[in-house]
Amino acid sequence: MARVALRAAREQARARGAAAQAGRQARRGGLRSGARADGRDPLPLGAAVNRLISERGWEAPAAVGGVMSRWPQIVGAEVAQHCAPESYDERERVLVVRCDSTAWATQLRLLAPRLVARLNEDLGQGAVRLIKVLGPAGPARSYGRLRAPGSRGPGDTWG
Numbered sequence: 436m437a438r439v440a441l442r443a444a445r446e447q448a449r450a451r452g453a454a455a456q457a458g459r460q461a462r463r464g465g466l467r468s469g470a471r472a473d474g475r476d477p478l479p480l481g482a483a484v485n486r487l488i489s490e491r492g493w494e495a496p497a498a499v500g501g502v503m504s505r506w507p508q509i510v511g512a513e514v515a516q517h518c519a520p521e522s523y524d525e526r527e528r529v530l531v532v533r534c535d536s537t538a539w540a541t542q543l544r545l546l547a548p549r550l551v552a553r554l555n556e557d558l559g560q561g562a563v564r565l566i567k568v569l570g571p572a573g574p575a576r577s578y579g580r581l582r583a584p585g586s587r588g589p590g591d592t593w594g
Contacts, residue, residue, distance in 0.1 A: 502520070502557060503520045509550075520532050527564070527565075528562065528565070531566075532566055533570075534569065536570070536571060537571070540570040547566040547568065551563050
């Protein structure tokens with residue numbers, strides 16, 4: 436909320452400044468080109484992207500996206516072979532990681548507090564609150580051609 440309010444205040448200040456500058460330029464006879472930098476000058480690509488990220492408030496998601504690309508350096512090559520980040524919920528500040536076996540999921544759950552501390556060290560305090568570790572996804576359960584509506588397979592008739 437504070438970021439949104441700050442961004443709105445900055446945009447209002449820019450709009451007031453742009454309107455005042457346009458009034459001065461109209462009195463001088465319109466737009467003039469000169470040697471000094473102004474808002475019409477082209478920007479380098481990196482500066483334009485950074486400006487867009489800060490204007491839209493995408494700092495945290497962009498930083499987490501960078502972490503996802505650097506995952507092997509953060510957790511190590513062996514863990515990265517078996518576990519990969521899947522998504523990030525900005526509102527809840529939860530990083531979801533999927534592992535290829537239950538053994539690696541258990542191992543990553545044990546390492547999760549240290550990983551959260553390391554990620555917060557890189558991204559800033561409070562960027563990641565929790566790492567949710569998921570095991571391997573099993574195949575869809577469909578047994579036979581004929582099925583009763585609402586049936587979940589043979590397991591729903593026992594006990």
